[in-house]
Amino acid sequence: MVNTVDIKKLCEEKNIRMIDFKMTDLDGRWRHITIPVERFNDDIFVYGIGFDGSNYGYAAVEKSDMVFIPDPSTAVVDPFTEVPTLTMCGDVCVIGKENTPFDQYPRNVALRAMDYMKAEDIADDMLIGPEFEFHLFDNVSYMVEQNKTAFTVDTRQAAWNSGKESADNAGYQVPGKGGYHIAAPHDVAYSLRSKMCMYMEDWGVDVKYHHHEVGGSGQMEIEVELGNMVDMADKTMIIKYIIKNAAVQDGRTATFMPKPIYKEAGNGMHVHMLLMKDGEPIFYDENGYSGLSKTAHYFIGGLLKHVASLCAFTNPSTNSFKRLVPGYEAPVTIGYATSNRSAVIRIPAYAKSPSSKRFELRNPDATANPYYAYAAILMAGLDGIKNQIDPEAHGWGPYDCNLYDLPEEEKAKIQSLPKTLDEALDALEADHDYLTAGGVFPEKLIEIWLKRKREECLEISQIPHPVEFQKYYDL
Incomplete structure (x- = not known):
């Protein structure tokens, strides 16, 4: 299981200067936000990175602010950046007392489809x-x-x-x-x-x-x-x-x-x-x-x-x-x-x-x-x-x-x-x-x-x- 220590070690090995987070909008395009490697810490995997979901095409929720929770297992060096950059994908949650998966986010829909198939005992x-x-x-x-x-x-x-x-x-x-x-x-x-x-x-x-x-x-x-x-x-x-x-x-x-x-x-x-x-x-x-x-x-x-x-x-x-x-x-x-x-x-x-x-x-x-x-x-x-x-x-x-x-x-x-x-x-x-x-x-x-x-x-x-x-x- 990839963790924060692994990510930091990879950044050191590859001389990473930026960490990029890629999210999927309603239409299926990637959007992204980037932070300097010095700003990277454990809290990102817990509290995520906030953004305005309405700009991604999603239906409005009580508050449009959402958080992106990166998945460290998806970390890879982006081959197309001039500045050495590590990129990650992940999931989107709605901010609350506890963050909950946003039900319209594409990856969450796909995960629920798989869970439904398993719950119906049709296939694994x-x-x-x-x-x-x-x-x-x-x-x-x-x-x-x-x-x-x-x-x-x-x-x-x-x-x-x-x-x-x-x-x-x-x-x-x-x-x-x-x-x-x-x-x-x-x-x-x-x-x-x-x-x-x-x-x-x-x-x-x-x-x-x-x-x-x-x-x-x-x-x-x-x-x-x-x-x-x-x-x-x-x-x-x-x-x-x-x-x-x-x-x-x-x-x-x-x-x-x-x-x-x-x-x-x-x-x-x-x-x-x-x-x-x-x-x-x-x-x-x-x-x-x-x-x-x-x-x-x-x-x-x-x-x-x-x-x-x-x-x-x-x-x-x-x-x-x-x-x-x-x-x-x-x-x-x-x-x-x-x-x-x-x-x-x-x-x-x-x-x-x-x-x-x-x-x-x-x-x-x-x-x-x-x-x-x-x-x-x-x-x-x-x-x-x-x-x-x-x-x-x-x-x-x-x-x-x-x-x-x-x-x-x-x-x-x-x-x-x-x-x-x-x-x-x-x-x-x-x-x-x-x-x-x-x-x-x-x-x-x-x-x-x-x-x-x-x-x-x-x-x-x-x-x-x-x-x-x-x-x-x-x-």
Whole structure:
């Protein structure tokens, strides 16, 4: 167990001058506060560091002042600071006679979801493995003014630069949708991704592999090994921080936007998952469909029953739904199958052993607050197990065919994911009892989430789009 003595010893060894504390806001961004190492003492782990929670987007409490309690076990030297800095994550509490965990704080929601699963005696642990897709660009610019709305992104590897007459054009552009596993010299970010992975390993994140993704205009992917759900939410924050800062360090820029490039593959965050009980996996049955147990099927049933409302947390941006369209290996239908990337739940055929038998949810993307998204996924699955929701009995598959290629009359019979964030928010408003079970998601959190996201949708819907000028200016 890491304690204050260990932290002070580490500071001496690494010549640390600053200690940084990272907190997660409602949207899933890190915010931070930093103190000189001389101000660090034991009281910080008891009384915490005060801050105004209303500025982080949380619903108001009797007093907006909260305290951040750092977790010393998360201490690591930040590789991106000029001044040697030790950084820590932790939890947020409400100030009172005794500090109590703030029920809306993302990490506390994820911890309660795990506690609920254990209290219901369903499983002891949830293991997940997210896939991180992102784009790397050489530069980006955007503006939203009354008289001008525009964005521009560029990367030298994009096909649109093949005709560029300049000394630095070597002619190794990547065709649209032609980037999957492409090698150097086309893969201009190969060394940078390796560097990102080394930063991750140093920070305690176990990397599975990295590669260039389908999108020819700078789409990349890094996959990590399976880990505990709450720990993986922590690591999701770390991974996004590393990728973005390593890109800037290299003179580039990274984005996890689901659909930054028109007519190119979008960025998902597919989530692989399995449950463990008494040290044994409970999703495996050699006689079940695709090697999955009844418990796994019920978990899938819960996910599919609630997937429309889940999208409000797993796909919480208007841009998310520009990715969830046919033709780009992104799911659009509510169903499950083996080795089928057109279904929202895919069972990897290569995962055959009991310890690796799992499935992936393919609709999430990394605009999600990982703590809320992973907790919501778990709560939907637990609801499926508790109520024995059989996905096959509900007509959700298995669909062992390409759902994009079905005749239109057959497609019409299959339920679809929400097509907009507004639709997902409507679903969440109507269907969230599974989230509030056991007090895991506070009703107040869902209320503020709905209000905040509806305001985003309204704001964006009122901004004229360049394509509207193309379509309607001359009418």
